[in-house]
Amino acid sequence: MPSSTVENYVKQMYLLEQELQPDLVPMGRMAASLGITPGTATTMVKALAESGLADYEPRSGVRLTEGGRRLALHVLRRHRLVEAFLVKTLGLDWSEVHEEAEQLEHVISDKVLERIDVYLNRPRRDPHGDPIPDGRGRIDEAREPTLNDCSLSSPWVVVRIHDQEPEFLQFVERIGLTPGGRVEVCSRDRIADAVTFRNHHAKEISVSTAVAAKIAVAAPPNDVDTQGGTK
Amino acid sequence: MPSSTVENYVKQMYLLEQELQPDLVPMGRMAASLGITPGTATTMVKALAESGLADYEPRSGVRLTEGGRRLALHVLRRHRLVEAFLVKTLGLDWSEVHEEAEQLEHVISDKVLERIDVYLNRPRRDPHGDPIPDGRGRIDEAREPTLNDCSLSSPWVVVRIHDQEPEFLQFVERIGLTPGGRVEVCSRDRIADAVTFRNHHAKEISVSTAVAAKIAVAAPPNDVDTQGGTK
DNA sequence: GATGATACTTTGAGGATTCAAAGTGCCGTC
DNA sequence: GACGGCACTTTGAATCCTCAAAGTATCATC
Incomplete structure (x- = not known):
């Protein structure tokens, strides 16, 4: 062990x-x-x-090594499933579950883990949008574009926040960028180190490129009516 | 800590x-x-x-000491609430949750604990019938009679099993004595070291006094229609 | 190619928890 | 009151993980 x-x-x-x-x-x-x-x-x-x-x-x-990777993914699976469970079932805030999961990830048995997985209907991502490895240690490691890379003036959906700090996550929420939320990047100014976007409330907001780099996006799903953030 | x-x-x-x-x-x-x-x-x-x-x-x-007792009850509260949660929410078997809780009891934060407590509607007992200390460290330490002490030929309800061994708990379940189940002790033979009872299926079964001592009972509730075990 | 800065490694030590084995106190028996 | 036995304590050592501080390799720069 x-x-x-x-x-x-x-x-x-x-x-x-x-x-x-x-x-x-x-x-x-x-x-x-x-x-x-x-x-x-x-x-x-x-x-x-x-x-x-x-x-x-x-x-x-x-x-x-291969073995190390396998263990790492098993731990990560426990961590992320626990995060999802804490948010969806016990209603904890997505900004605070990371710390909790840091502890729980070491003591969740395979049996309990499987129950959680089924209970949540085998989720693919945790509340921050991080991919959850499956039971066999397979994980989607695809790198999504961020607010720094995605095309301007076209619709995107936030899929992942590359940060676990509660303060940062709360900030992200305040500016309307929770996973599932729509965004459209209006302009980028590398000199001013700023990225300006419109959130799903059509509000225009600017953030630094350091922040923008932490917001991963993907093409929105085809169905037209999906709108607004997860929250 | x-x-x-x-x-x-x-x-x-x-x-x-x-x-x-x-x-x-x-x-x-x-x-x-x-x-x-x-x-x-x-x-x-x-x-x-x-x-x-x-x-x-x-x-x-x-x-x-008083402080030690306070800590002990806090740990016990986590342990028993976790057991209840695992059974009621994730559907684990009551015979196997003790081991799981042994680990989890050390890493559940107060925040998560409170959520669980509310989620389960502030239960008073865990799946084995053990009392759950409340948030202030108060616990019902009343000692219920067991199949060794209770009156003969009168109806009782199993309220608590004084053992955490999965094998014992499964045995208890097989003979129809899960918490909530009705029983009536037919006879006791101290020489034969045996206690004979009728379970809620009206089946007559004998167990040793060592086993009987682990089955705590209480007077059945007044409403007539409450019947059968928890399971 | 000598000099330093920086990153990394080694060393010595300490806390927490455990064991095996040797030592000690207590209690009943003769 | 001496003797044994048993329960308990002490001692020495090991494991795991950590740190501070001293030592060393490497790389860019002059």
């Missing part, structure tokens, strides 16, 4: 691999994202390599 | 105090019920005493 610590390490390694798409995740990144000192990261990652979950190249970085 | 280990120690101490009603819980009992060696129990209990959760008297035993 992997410890919670090990689960956190591989989960974080997976997330960093996805985010950075590097050949190897640098140790510094691992340490920073886990909130531990670099020395601790080195020690633990070596142990992870020992147990076959990661490939470690001193002074270069780490990479998950 | 108390660790899971500390929570388990105080919870177990509370349960043993309730079960044995002793002045002090002997160290051996603590060790045995936690599945640890006596030496470990001594060490940990001394630490518990240090942090004000227990009063420890060397070579005699331990007792929870």
Whole structure:
């Protein structure tokens, strides 16, 4: 049985691999994202390599092995299904479930997980729009365009928020960009570092490109009447 | 934040105090019920005493302090509400939720706990009939009669099973004694170590007094039509 | 190619929890 | 009142995870 610590390490390694798409995740990144000192990261990652979950190249970085990836996706599945469950069933706010799930992801049995999955009708995404790996460890890793990349003056639907900070999520909600919500980017000004869009209330709002990069969108579904945010 | 280990120690101490009603819980009992060696129990209990959760008297035993009792009841509340939730909402079997709750009880936040409590309409008992402490740490510690004590040839209702073993609980279910089920004790034979009762199917069954001691009953509600088990 | 800055690793140590095994106190029996 | 046995405690050690601080490799720059 992997410890919670090990689960956190591989989960974080997976997330960093996805985010950075590097050949190897640098140790510094691992340490920073886990909130531990670099020395601790080195020690633990070596142990992870020992147990076959990661490939470690001193002074270069780490990479998950196939087994490590499998474990990471299992943890991620628990995390995201729990988030969805907390929001849909117990009515917690989508901005606050990440923290809860950080704990629960380590103690949910396969039996309970399967019940939750069925209960929610096998959801594909969690409340933030992050894809939920299926029971066999398959996950949709497609990279959607963001408010920084999508075409101007055409309709889009918010599908994912690349941030878990409650404050950021509440901000995103305030400007009408929850997953499922419609958007249309009006203009971009790289110099002013600003992206201006119209939300589903037809209200015009500007955000920095750093914020825009965290809002992933997709082409809206064909049926005309789908409107407004999830909330 | 108390660790899971500390929570388990105080919870177990509370349960043993309730079960044995002793002045002090002997160290051996603590060790045995936690599945640890006596030496470990001594060490940990001394630490518990240090942090004000227990009063420890060397070579005699331990007792929870007021603070320890408060923590124990908080853990117990989480444990039992989780059990109820798993059965009622996710449809797990009442015989298997104890193990699940053993893990979950340490990571459920107050926020989630409150949601569960409301969702279940503030239940008073868990699926085994164990009383659920309320948010202020109040609990109904009343000791109900068992199949060993209750009057013969009068109707009773099973209210609580004093055992968490899945096999025992499944056995109890097979003989028609789930909480809510009607029973009537036909006879007792102390020599044969047997208690004979009629379950809600009017079937006559005998069990040992050890088993009978684990089946707590109460006077049936007044309304005549309440019949049959919970299941 | 020497110099430094930066990132990474190593080392020593500490807390929490556990065990095995050796030591000690207590209690009933003769 | 000495003896045994049993329950309990102490001791030494191990595991897991962490940190601070000291050491080292690497890379850009001069």
